[in-house]
Amino acid sequence: MICFPNAKINLGLQIVSRREDGYHNIETVFYPIGLREALEIVPAHPEVTPATTGLASDTRDIGSDEKPSQPTPYRFFQTGDVIQGNEADNLVIKALKLISANKTLSPIDIHLLKKIPSGAGLGGGSSDAAFMLRMLNDYFRLRYSDTALMHLAARLGADCPFFIHNRPAFASGIGDILEPITLDLSSWFLLLVKPDIVVNTKEAYAMITPRQPELSLKEIVTKPVTEWRGVMKNDFEPPVFEKYPQICRIKQQLYDLGAVYASMSGSGSSLFGFFHSEPDLKGMFKDHFVWSNKEL
Template identity: 70%
Template sequence: MICFPNAKINLGLHVVSRRTDGYHNIETIFYPIGLRDALEIIPVEKESAGIPEFSGNTHSITTRDNTSSRKYRFFQTGNPIDGDPDNNLVIKALNLITFEKELPEIDIHLLKKIPSGAGLGGGSSDAASTLILLNETFGLGYSNEELILRAARLGADCPFFILNRPAFASGIGDELEPIEIDLSNYTLLLVKPDIMVSTREAYSMINPREPELSLKEIIRKSPETWKELMKNDFEPPVFKKFPEICRIKQQLYEIGAVYASMSGSGSSVFGLFEKAPDWQGKFNDHFVWSDKED
């Protein structure tokens, strides 16, 4: 089976307080967008496929009872991903399920289109989609609530991608409250420079504070008013260190955005437009995506 894990943007982001566990309490609004990866999981049928043995780029996962292991092959194409493939969130999601359920030997194919280090949740979306795809492919019987609990063990924003609908997020980003918001009448333009922002470092530059106005109140207002009301607390320190990200936001306003913001801790910036903007030639050195050209 195949699925297409999508990205998200943050509509505002307040870092509210530091927690005793080293994390931070935040409030933000997760909004799904149509920029997608592709993920496919294929059971390996040796006899019918004429494959004499499961060979090649093979890895093993030991099951919970330590009596057997399940093999898989992981193939990743598209945007390169740094680091050990075994640390990919797709494989961590597979490990989590394999510890609980019996699975056959499988091939996993991941095509990366969502930029990494962009504040778009691409890795988290891939992880959540792995849980969903394994559940559906092999009839594992997990409910959405059970998948959400397991997704939370993989990352703070992974639970959002199980239901994949607009949500007000609090806690560390894992406490979700569905909200009604539809931006389909706007053109969304996303720009990601060749800059990697460390989330850990971004948090270290923040002084947490209670927001003057909750995002749940701001989101009820027209996007034309958000420029003055909706803030991302990561922008001031990140813009200071990476002025190019700030310039992208300014350019989006210059070409007609009614609202522009950095997503998450960066480095991507998005703009909302009442009509399709003329952006050609303005972001030539950057990754650019528009929901009206997907």
């Protein structure tokens, strides 16, 4: 079984208050985009055993209160823009661990073709996790409801529940309280640019003083896109732009190219712009990751 986890952009983002648990309450608008990767699970080779593979049974790091079932042997393969690090820290594997906490699953091979840049504010890892939960639910016929899947996804990360329904939404709380909205931006030319910079989200939050917004993003997003500039804001931009002037320059370049609205997504480092038609890049952004919803 194969699925295609997609990225998201934050059309705006406001840091409303700091919580007692150390997290922040935010308001944001999530919008899914067509930048995708591929995630596949297949029955494991007969030789796959607990002795030759990873085991998806330890859920101590993801808050499961369930008694673990029998370990689920798996093999995990990554291609494309592979994320280095401990395999057990990958959200795809954490999603498998979470399901395996109280469900007995047969051995599987997992293949992730990574295309969404990491450290970009695009939710690639969160999308992988949510799509993995959905795919395991379908593949093993576990009969979890969407509500149950969203609760499971919330254990993996604040952005993860959004990708269960994967449709435009106003988000509050830590980003996990979702209200679907009606929004179709498919007629616009969307250009996404990510420089070779990774923004540390924790550091970005530390540089912000939370404030109550004068106007909620829920109201702003109902206005025409042509009226968003100067009104729809991302509170991460001032501190991130100060530390990384290159990111600020890219936003200005998007406006210089004719964008009617441009913004950084999440805590960065990717930026996006909405255009009436395809802009002439004139060789710009050659050293950056560039993606568009229409052929360039």
